[in-house]
Amino acid sequence: MKPLADLVRPTNLEDVVGQQHILGQGKLLSKIIKSSHVTNMIFYGPPGTGKTTVANIIAKTTDKKLYKLNATDASLKDIKNIINDLGTLLTNKGVLLYLDEIQNFNKKQQQSLLKYIENGDITLISSTTENPYFTIFHAILSRSTIFEFKKLTNVDVYKGLIRAIEIVENKVLNKNIDYDDDAIKYIANISNGDLRRALNDLEIAIYSNIRNEAFKLDINIAKECTQSTGFSFDKFSDSYYDTLSAFQKSIRGSDVDAAIHYLARLVQAGDLKSICRRLLVIASEDIGLAYPNAITIVNSLVEASLKLGFPEARIPLAQAVILLASSPKSNSAIKAIDKALSDIKTSNFGDIPNHLKDAHYKGASKLNRGTEYLYPHNYANNYVKQQYLPDEIVNKKYYEAGNNSTEKKFKDFLSKLKS
Known part of the structure; x- marks a missing residue:
């Protein structure tokens, strides 16, 4: 007996569940199927969302010779066998090739199809669970229409x-x-x-x-x-980067519950190293000077997590996530350093002023190194006005204080000091 999934596989669009954004009345893929004019297409989305089913329905609408390959176990020889059939009575109306899991074909295998796709001898419908912009040869992408199949509700x-x-x-x-x-x-x-x-x-x-x-x-x-949910996590897939992205953005957005949810996904996947690294980044990138001690606390919690390992590591990790999501936010530090790095890469930022250069060697004074340097600790409040930036960018401002109580105190202190 056939597996139930094959036994009940829909043979017409009306029985396909979900994907109304592409299969609904008047939507592009629906119109293509009904027109019977099949073009090169890439179906992209999670498993079990109807990609193969829709490809089979499309195959019924054309009088082209249908070939099916799964890139997981197909080879260059399988492609050559199809190419050898071109121009015969068997394929006089053309070939429709359904290539499942195309991301498993290397560049050479994908390129072997290109000539025949371009001249119309082969119409390619391929499916993939991975982002096609990362895994499919650009020349094939440019000759195909991409349809994203979304996770079913x-x-x-x-x-x-x-x-x-x-x-x-x-x-x-x-x-x-x-x-x-x-x-x-x-x-x-x-x-x-x-x-x-x-x-x-x-x-x-x-x-x-x-x-x-x-x-x-x-x-x-x-x-x-049903022992557990169908949660899947491949460190080299979209879901890896999407989950980490949603994790950081939820903390940045101060949504504690969402942050804990995405932490749970990462914990379930056992990706301790990525969680710890991302938490340390967030502590400086998104909380920063609004709560300077956050990095110290998070670092301690990260160290504890790495020592404990899973499953116990989930506890200090949750503590760190809740702390960061609940903390005031400031990105002034990353903005300042990125602005400075941009200048380093793109502008003439000039030479270091002579009075700031190293003077701890014989002959430094003859080169006027450090001779006019004013030692701040010799002055009231440990401050004395002097030039620190190069002449070319002497008035450049990189750091702008964030709108939070801690940085306002820093700003007030510096303002009073320099006045």
């Missing part, structure tokens, strides 16, 4: 599960399946937007219990067949 997955139950009832078992709606909603919720995973869980729930005449798919069976 719980409602979308629920609809797909109900449809699957009806198909199993009518075409496989020829009897009704007794189930609690809460059990189906639970399976949908824990699938994390992956319909294929939800269907696999449903298949286990049904076929492992169906011989029991009193069987009812209740919440207990649903929990037994």
Whole structure:
């Protein structure tokens, strides 16, 4: 018997759940499919969101010869075999190649298709779970339309599960399946937007219990067949960078709950090193001088986390996240150093004034090194006015105090000192 996910795979657009932003009435992909004029396309999105299903539906609308390859196990030889069929009676109306997981093809393998895509002998529909702008050869990107498939909502997955139950009832078992709606909603919720995973869980729930005449798919069976959510985390994928980005932006935005949520994703993935590094960056980049002691406290919590390791490390990590998200914010430090670095890279910033240069060697005075330097500690309040910046940028301002109590105190102090 076919796996349930294949058995219930939709054969028309009306049965595809989700993706209304591209498949809804009047949307681009929907119009392309209905026109039967198929062009090169790249389907990009998480697993179980309908990429293969839609590709199969498209294949039905064309009279081109269909080939399917999965780049995970396909080789250059497989591509050459398809190319060798070009121009024969078998392919006189052209070839439609569906290439799944194209990110697993290297540049040479992708380039081998380019000539035939360009002249129209092969129409390519490829799918990938990774950002195509990072993984697909630019020449193929420029000749393709990219459609992003989004993670399904719980409602979308629920609809797909109900449809699957009806198909199993009518075409496989020829009897009704007794189930609690809460059990189906639970399976949908824990699938994390992956319909294929939800269907696999449903298949286990049904076929492992169906011989029991009193069987009812209740919440207990649903929990037994779904041990954990479909959370996935690949350190080299979009999700890695997206999660770290959302983590820092939530702390920067002072949303404690969101910050803890993204921390939980990173903890679940076991990525201790990245969490610690990012927390130390945030302490200086986003909190900075608004709460100067934050970096000291966070550093201690990071050290504790690294010594403890998971699972205990989650506790000091959570402490650090809550502290940073709840702290006043200032980016004055990073703005100051980046502004200075920009000058170093792009302008004539001049020579260091002679009175600031090193004078700890014989003959320094003959070169006028340090001879006019004024030692601040010899003056009232340990301050004396003198030039520190080079002549070319003598009036340059890099640091602007942030709007927080700590930096206002610093600003007032310097203002009084220099007056």
